[in-house]
Amino acid sequence: MTDRDHSLQDEFDRHFRGDGPPPDTDDPEAAAYEAVFAALHEEPDGDLSDNFAEQVADRVGLASNVEREPSPALVWSDVLLVFLAVAALGATLVLMPSVQTILQETLWVVVRSLNDISAYVRLDVVASIGLALLLTLGLDLFLRRWHPRRRAPTPS
Amino acid sequence: MNTEAETRSERELVDQVLEGDRDAFLSFIDRYERLVKHVVFRMVDDDRDREELCQDVFMRAYRYLDDFRFESKLSTWLARIARNTCLNHLEKKEMPLYADHAPESHDDSPDARAALNRIEDPNEDVSDAASDRERRALVRKGIKTLSEHYRTALTLYHLEGMSVSQISDIMDNPEGTVKSHLYRGRKKLKDWLLDRYSPEELTL
Numbered sequence: 001m002t003d004r005d006h007s008l009q010d011e012f013d014r015h016f017r018g019d020g021p022p023p024d025t026d027d028p029e030a031a032a033y034e035a036v037f038a039a040l041h042e043e044p045d046g047d048l049s050d051n052f053a054e055q056v057a058d059r060v061g062l063a064s065n066v067e068r069e070p071s072p073a074l075v076w077s078d079v080l081l082v083f084l085a086v087a088a089l090g091a092t093l094v095l096m097p098s099v100q101t102i103l104q105e106t107l108w109v110v111v112r113s114l115n116d117i118s119a120y121v122r123l124d125v126v127a128s129i130g131l132a133l134l135l136t137l138g139l140d141l142f143l144r145r146w147h148p149r150r151r152a153p154t155p156s
Numbered sequence: 157m158n159t160e161a162e163t164r165s166e167r168e169l170v171d172q173v174l175e176g177d178r179d180a181f182l183s184f185i186d187r188y189e190r191l192v193k194h195v196v197f198r199m200v201d202d203d204r205d206r207e208e209l210c211q212d213v214f215m216r217a218y219r220y221l222d223d224f225r226f227e228s229k230l231s232t233w234l235a236r237i238a239r240n241t242c243l244n245h246l247e248k249k250e251m252p253l254y255a256d257h258a259p260e261s262h263d264d265s266p267d268a269r270a271a272l273n274r275i276e277d278p279n280e281d282v283s284d285a286a287s288d289r290e291r292r293a294l295v296r297k298g299i300k301t302l303s304e305h306y307r308t309a310l311t312l313y314h315l316e317g318m319s320v321s322q323i324s325d326i327m328d329n330p331e332g333t334v335k336s337h338l339y340r341g342r343k344k345l346k347d348w349l350l351d352r353y354s355p356e357e358l359t360l
Contacts, residue, residue, distance in 0.1 A: 028355035036345040039295035040314040044197035053185040062178040
């Protein structure tokens with residue numbers, strides 16, 4: 001790399017960026033550099049297909065905006081489903097003999113089961129491990145939420 | 157550096173894309189299609205792979221868009237994804253990345269054929285000056301013989317008008333190295349041309 005190369009490249013660079021006059025191309029080196037700079041500013045051969053963007057959107061599974069708008073029929077069917085769910089819940093509560101009795105029986109079964117298990121297993125140890133796991137999961141979620149990755153993806 | 161308006165507009169577009177707005181994603185592709193095409197088409201010679209790779213770049217961008225923190229321009233981030241996608245592809249195909257090599261595919265444009273015929277025909281009249289188009293076609297062929305880092309630096313600098321600092325971010329190289337790639341790459345192309353044309357042909 002000679003000084004001549006450097007100065008010719010700088011002159012052509014300035015010229016092609018619209019910041020200087022065209023350099024003299026009387027000698028072969030300058031003429032060659034002129035062709036090099038001109039070619040480097042040319043678009044590469046070939047084109048992408050006309051519906052390139054649509055194809056990519058389809059591949060990532062993005063529905064069109066029109067499709068994403070919920071139709072009125074869909075909205076009404078959702079309302080109906082919610083209404084039916086509320087009605088079913090209400091009917092269950094009304095028809096049940098006694099919610100308190102059921103809760104008491106369930107609680108009794110759970111307490112008795114725990115009592116049986118405690119004969120074989122140290123429940124305090126199990127509870128401590130469970131708590132530690134829950135805390136770890138919570139911390140992991142917190143870190144993911146507030147300290148996400150900041151690097152651009154690199155191919156795997 | 158990012159201008160405030162540019163960042164705001166990029167942020168709005170990214171937010172809309174992340175909300176699943178297809179039209180916003182189409183605008184996103186439209187805005188950066190040229191950049192991605194330039195990087196991919198200059199790095200990969202095989203026509204059959206190019207479009208697929210451009211699609212992969214945008215799919216990857218869509219997948220990781222949530223992680224983009226606007227610490228650089230979106231174009232810098234996308235160019236890096238495009239380059240990494242191509243490097244991955246070229247490595248899989250076991251293409252030489254870091255050494256200059258012979259062109260993998262022929263440039264079949266009429267200008268390139270005319271330029272090559274000129275080289276291959278020793279009886280041709282030397283006084284017949286090479287046309288500008290022929291010379292440029294030959295340089296384009298020369299670009300295909302350059303190793304990857306020259307091609308990428310030259311493409312981003314000359315076709316995209318990116319700064320040395322931006323290119324250094326994209327290529328993960330110091331700015332001095334990028335400048336060296338630019339100078340050396342252009343000199344290699346000049347030498348490639350001088351090896352194939354007589355001084356008279358170039359100056360007439």
